[in-house]
Amino acid sequence: MLNHTCVMCDEGLLIKKTVIDNVDFKGQVLKVPNTHLECNLCGCIELDNEYMKVNNRALNIEKKKALDLFTxxxxxxxxxxxxxxxxxxxxxxxxxxxxxxxxxxxxxxxxxxxxxxxxxxxxxxxxxxxxxxxxxxxxxxxxxxxxxxxxxxxxxxxxxxxxxxxxxxxxxxxxxxxxxxxxxxxxxxxxxx
Ligand SMILES: [Zn+2]
The missing domain is CATH 1.10.260.40 (lambda repressor-like DNA-binding domains)
Structure with missing residues (x-):
């Protein structure tokens, strides 16, 4: 993934970035890490299947905690x-x-x-x-x-x-x-x- 060129501007480099999203869930606000690739030039965000899987798992962990279920x-x-x-x-x-x-x-x-x-x-x-x-x-x-x-x-x-x-x-x-x-x-x- 390093040095992967942005497909939108064709110049910038895609850098792995993790931010914390606030997700509304059954009256609670869950703090969920969201990992994606962001272009250091145009700011465009790219999500591949691998990151979507990682993000979905991170979301499920927080939902399980909120529901008092085992992670x-x-x-x-x-x-x-x-x-x-x-x-x-x-x-x-x-x-x-x-x-x-x-x-x-x-x-x-x-x-x-x-x-x-x-x-x-x-x-x-x-x-x-x-x-x-x-x-x-x-x-x-x-x-x-x-x-x-x-x-x-x-x-x-x-x-x-x-x-x-x-x-x-x-x-x-x-x-x-x-x-x-x-x-x-x-x-x-x-x-x-
Ligand atoms: Zn770009």
């Missing part, structure tokens, strides 16, 4: 914490085959209900095995038996959770997978009483 990077963090690929997450949560790629790139704003489901799977440790059991991945070897142990060990510490929320029951992955309980045994926190 793309937050969804990616949750998905990786659940040890899911984008394809697996799309199969489990819905939204179409490439839904999570679109959510995480901020090409698409997820629905409120999708957002709630993703947030619930992140907060409630035995929700994911249930969602998997209802999905096309229910027979996938990855999700048989010990999958819960894998993500619970690294991302979820029942005792820490317990101290923060002393009145709740916590679940812990059992050694033997039990299809009747989805592999979990309910335990009560020591400090719950």
């Amino acid at each position: 793309g990077s937050e969804i990616k963090e949750i998905r990786e914490g659940l040890r899911l690929s984008q394809t697996e997450a799309s199969a489990i949560f819905g939204g179409g085959k490439v839904a999570f790629s679109k959510y995480e790139n901020d090409d698409v704003i997820q629905s409120k209900s999708m957002n709630t489901l993703i947030g619930a799977a992140n907060r409630i440790p035995d929700l994911l095995p249930y969602l998997v059991s209802q999905s096309s991945l229910s027979t996938s070897p990855k999700f048989q038996g010990d999958y819960e142990d894998v993500y619970l060990e690294e991302d979820f510490n029942p005792l820490v959770e317990c101290k923060n929320r002393p009145s709740i029951f916590v679940v812990e992955a059992s050694q033997e997978f039990d299809s009747g309980t989805n592999g979990y045994t309910e335990l009560q926190c020591d400090d719950a009483a």
Whole structure:
């Protein structure tokens, strides 16, 4: 893009420029970065497909924040914490085959209900095995038996959770997978009483 000559005046150089636009959105004013090429001679603005994509993503990020929805990077963090690929997450949560790629790139704003489901799977440790059991991945070897142990060990510490929320029951992955309980045994926190 450097030294790209302006097509309008055929003399000036197009320089990459980012400005902050004020965008009205549902009664709020969003500050959204807008990147484009501007001629240093005639001031003409050129937008190619790549910049339009970048600008649309920047706008979607601000809209997600305004709507109190997860941004793309937050969804990616949750998905990786659940040890899911984008394809697996799309199969489990819905939204179409490439839904999570679109959510995480901020090409698409997820629905409120999708957002709630993703947030619930992140907060409630035995929700994911249930969602998997209802999905096309229910027979996938990855999700048989010990999958819960894998993500619970690294991302979820029942005792820490317990101290923060002393009145709740916590679940812990059992050694033997039990299809009747989805592999979990309910335990009560020591400090719950
Ligand atoms: Zn020009």
